[in-house]
Amino acid sequence: MSRLHAADENLALVRAQLSLIPSASVIAGSLLCLMPLIAQAPLLPPIALMxxxxxxxxxxxxxxxxxxxxFGLFDDLITGSPIGSGMLLWTIILLTLDYAVNRAMWRDYWIDWLAATAALTFYIMADMVLTVLTGGGWVFAPLLPQIAAAILLFPLCLRLCARLDRRRLTL
Incomplete structure (x- = not known):
């Protein structure tokens, strides 16, 4: 009987660990900003948000x-954005997406990509405005490659999360 009890505990532990995969992937996306990358303009898209x-x-x-x-607070602490900007912007994006999903008649891949494009562009631009309001400098033109990278890399993030979700659900 003790073997069955130990097996049940191990299975419960594995399931609990796999339920943390979505959170761990977002945190890992925030931690990617710690890579030593020297650039004169922002190049990395907001991977954690993606x-x-x-x-x-x-x-x-x-x-x-x-x-x-x-998640926004953790991202602010890691990326160096003004504290609270990620919390505010991520929550605004979530509320907007929740409202849009409840009002939409149907969804497909292209609609999701368009919504993600709007959300990522909003986040990058609003983060720049909040940075300016807290004493940073205003640069618009260098943000265009970051916005383009975010839009073009979002399908890869979606595929990565789908693969992680498949792995999470099989165990």
Missing amino acids: IFLAWRFLRPEIWPIWAGLP
């Missing part, structure tokens, strides 16, 4: 509506 949005499109029920607050 992964967060990909999970949101794949599994809308996985996080509550307030999930943008802790």
